[in-house]
Amino acid sequence: MLSLDLLFCYMLIILIVLQNLAVAYPRKIFRYDPKEAGAFEGDIILPPSTRGVGEAAQEARWTNGIVPYVIKSGDFNAEQEAVIVKSMRRLEQTVAINNKLCIQFRPKISTDKHFTTIKTGAGCTSSVGQNWYSTKELTLGNGCIHEGTIMHELLHTLGFWHEQSRPDRDNYVTIEYANVEPGLEHAFNKYTTSVDTLGTPYDYESLMHYGSHDFSSNGKPTIVPKNSTAKIGQGHSLSRIDILEVQLYYQCIGPVSGRLIPLYRYTRGYYDHLYTTNGQEIGTTTHGAIGRYGYKYQGVVGQIYDSVGPQPSFTLPFYRYLNILNGQHLYTSNWREIGTNRTGVVIKNWMYEENVGYLYPMSQPNTYPLYHYYHVNQSAHFYTTSSQEIGTTTPGAIGKVGYQYEGIAGYIL
Numbered sequence: 001m002l003s004l005d006l007l008f009c010y011m012l013i014i015l016i017v018l019q020n021l022a023v024a025y026p027r028k029i030f031r032y033d034p035k036e037a038g039a040f041e042g043d044i045i046l047p048p049s050t051r052g053v054g055e056a057a058q059e060a061r062w063t064n065g066i067v068p069y070v071i072k073s074g075d076f077n078a079e080q081e082a083v084i085v086k087s088m089r090r091l092e093q094t095v096a097i098n099n100k101l102c103i104q105f106r107p108k109i110s111t112d113k114h115f116t117t118i119k120t121g122a123g124c125t126s127s128v129g130q131n132w133y134s135t136k137e138l139t140l141g142n143g144c145i146h147e148g149t150i151m152h153e154l155l156h157t158l159g160f161w162h163e164q165s166r167p168d169r170d171n172y173v174t175i176e177y178a179n180v181e182p183g184l185e186h187a188f189n190k191y192t193t194s195v196d197t198l199g200t201p202y203d204y205e206s207l208m209h210y211g212s213h214d215f216s217s218n219g220k221p222t223i224v225p226k227n228s229t230a231k232i233g234q235g236h237s238l239s240r241i242d243i244l245e246v247q248l249y250y251q252c253i254g255p256v257s258g259r260l261i262p263l264y265r266y267t268r269g270y271y272d273h274l275y276t277t278n279g280q281e282i283g284t285t286t287h288g289a290i291g292r293y294g295y296k297y298q299g300v301v302g303q304i305y306d307s308v309g310p311q312p313s314f315t316l317p318f319y320r321y322l323n324i325l326n327g328q329h330l331y332t333s334n335w336r337e338i339g340t341n342r343t344g345v346v347i348k349n350w351m352y353e354e355n356v357g358y359l360y361p362m363s364q365p366n367t368y369p370l371y372h373y374y375h376v377n378q379s380a381h382f383y384t385t386s387s388q389e390i391g392t393t394t395p396g397a398i399g400k401v402g403y404q405y406e407g408i409a410g411y412i413l
Contacts, residue, residue, distance in 0.1 A: 059129075059130065060128070060129030060130060060159040061129070061130065061159055061249065061250060062103070062114070062129075062130045062158065062159075062250075063114075063130070065101075065102060065103040065104060065250040065252070066103075066104050066106060067103065067104065067105045067106075067115075067116060067130075067154075067157060067158065068106060068107065068108040068109065068112040068114070068115035068116070069105055069106070069107065069108060069115060069116050069117070069118055069138075070107070070108045070115060070116075070117050070118065071084065071118045071119075072117055072118065072119035072120070075118075075119050075120040076120065076140075076145075080140075080145050083145050083146070083147065083150070084118060084140070084145070084150055086147065087147045087150035087151050087154065088105040088150075088154065090147060090151065091103075091105075091151045091154055091155075091238070092104055092105065094237070094238050094243060095238070095243050095246040095247055095252070097247065097252055097253065097365050097366075098365060102246060102247050102250055102252035103158060103246060103250055103252075105154070114130050114136065115136065116136040116137060116138050116157055117135075117136070117137050117138070118137075118138045118139075118140065119137060119138075119139055119140075120139065120140060120141055121139035121140075121141050122139070122141055123139065123141045123144070124139065124140055124141060124143075124144040124149055124152075124153055125137075125138070125139040125153070126138040126139070126153040126154070126156035126157050127156070127157065128156050128157070128159060128160070128161065129157075129158070129159040130159070136157070138153050138154070138156075138157055140153070146235075147236070148207065148235040148236040148237065149235060151207060151237075151238065152207050152208065152235065155207065155208055155238075155242070155246075158246065158249070158250075159249060160208055160245070160246075160249075161191075161208070162208050162209065162210060163202070163203055163206040163208045163209040163210075164188065164190070164209060164210055164223060165189065165190050165191055166190065166191075166197055166202060167190055167191060167192040167197075168197070168202060169190050169202065170190070171202070171226070171285060171286050171287065172202045172204070172225065172226055172227070172287060173223050173224060173225050173226060173232075174223070174224045174226065175188045175222065175223060176220065176221055176222050176223070176224060179216050179217060179218055179220040179221060179222050180215055180216070180217060180222050181215050181216065181217040182217065184215045187210075187214075187215055188210075188215075188222070188223075196249075198244075198245050198248045198249060200241050200244060200245055200248075200303070201241065201262045201300040201302075201303065202300070203239055203241040203242065204225060204227065204230040204231065204232050205231070205232075205234060205239040205240075205241070206239050206241060206242050207234065207235065207236075207237065207238050207239060207242050208242065209232045209233060209234075210222070210223055210232065210233060211223070211232060211233020211235070212224065212225075212232055212233055213233075214233065225287070226286070226287030226288055227287045227288070227298070227299050228288075230299075240366065240368060240413075243366060244366055244413060247366065253365075253366075258305035258306060258310065258311070258312035258315075258358060259305065259306040259308075260303040260304070260305060260306075260413060261277045261303060261304065261305070261306045261357065262277065262279075262300040262302075262303055263275055263276075263277055263300065263301045263302055263303065263304050263356070263357065263412065264276055264277065264279055264282075264285060264297065264299075264300060264301070265297075265298045265299060265300070265301050265383075266282050266291070266295035266296060266297055266298060267295065267296055267298055268293075268294050268295055268296070270378075270380075270401050271328075271375055271378040271380035271401075272327065272328060272329075272380065273329065273380070273381070273382055273383070274295055274329055275301065275320070275329070275331060275356065275383060276320075276356060277304065277306065277307070277356055277357050282295045282297065284297050285297055287299060301370070301383065301384065301385055301412070302368060302370070302385050302412040302413055303412060303413040304318060304356070304357035304358060304359045304412050304413070305357055305358035305359070306357055306358075307354075307355045307356065307357045307358065311358055312358055314360060314361075314362075314364070315358035315359060315360055315361075316333040316334075316358065316359065316360075316361050316410065317333060317335075317341075317355040317356075317357075317358060318331055318332075318333055318355065318356045318357055318358065318359050318409075318410060319331065319332055319333070319335050319338075319341055319352065319354075319355055319356070320352075320353045320354050320355075320356050321338055321350040321351060321352055321353060322350070322351045322353050323349055323350055323351075323379065324346060324349055324350075324351050325349050326379060328378075328379055328380050328381065329381065330350060330381050331356065331372075331381065331383060331409060332409065333359065333361055333409065333410050335352075338350045338352070340352050341355075359409075359410035359411060359412050360410060360411040360412070361410055361411070362411065363411050364411060366413060367411035367412060367413055368385045368411065368412060368413070369385065369408045369410075369411055370383050370384070370385055370408065370409045370410050370411065370412050371383065371384055371385070371387055371390070371393060371405070371407075371408060371409070372405075372406040372407055372408065372409040373390050373399070373403035373404060373405055373406060374403065374404050374406050375401070375402050375403050375404070376402075376404060377402065378402075380403075382403055383409055385412065390403045390405070392405050393405055395407065
């Protein structure tokens, strides 16, 4: 029979195991205190004080987009090393433009002044950027050898911070500090200095966004999106905005003689939607807030080029019309569809209002289709980059809420 002392020890061990299983971190399947690894915001090894979504300091960028690395000998087996290298290749190809690499990870050579060391340790952590200090490390502990997790850390290495660190994040998410594990509140800091958002909209789908329950002390959400339909914390691939940000940050692409601006979407029920690049028109860009004329802000559909200034190459204007009978709006890159592009002119109850901006008529690198749907009974037009909203891209097919698929209005970023 077991002695009472030995039985007590077994019970104590079981209790400790159960306590550690009680708290789940969706994207960090291990439990650790990031401070023990010298980490900040959970997985960032803290350099000097400047920080942002994309580090604003020019020296944070790796020279020519090349990141030399050393995988510490003996820290990983052959299978694990293969996953690490595969993750590098996947990230390189994801942000490549027409098969031309934008960034590159390669083994260190003797002339490399700056490099990062990949090793095992406590948790998944990484230094941010190239030139802050001589020692740059990427740590992959138990539970970290997954492509999505490794690419997340490699984006830190390239110079990127967490999406919810953006200065405008409070317009898009609410941080529930009461649910955050004590001592880890700093993981949810936001920054307003030395920040470069690269002119991109807030990205719920970013690989760099925390999940809704990360660092929870009680199983309740720590981050709540203000857009109730938004999903955060996907840990498997770069979003389209992640891709664009890497390309912009490493100057693999530049403005096409135009300025990219957000295309905002507002709604007054299922069948009345307004799209504009001018947030002042309705007066709010806060999720769920109701502005002028009863329109509620829904979010950013994507980016198009500003109508103020020269028209970028290979783009077309995105015209907006108002139905003077029911107040609905129609958008098209072909003004002949209505018959006029003169302000105030009315044809068949449609009055031309403005050129919202410029979009591509055909698919280009890093663009996404803007799907057009029409509700016959309501004479309502709806546009989205997510075909899942309506559920069909079959011409003439009717999807959710009675919207019929019309086609692609154009391509946006």
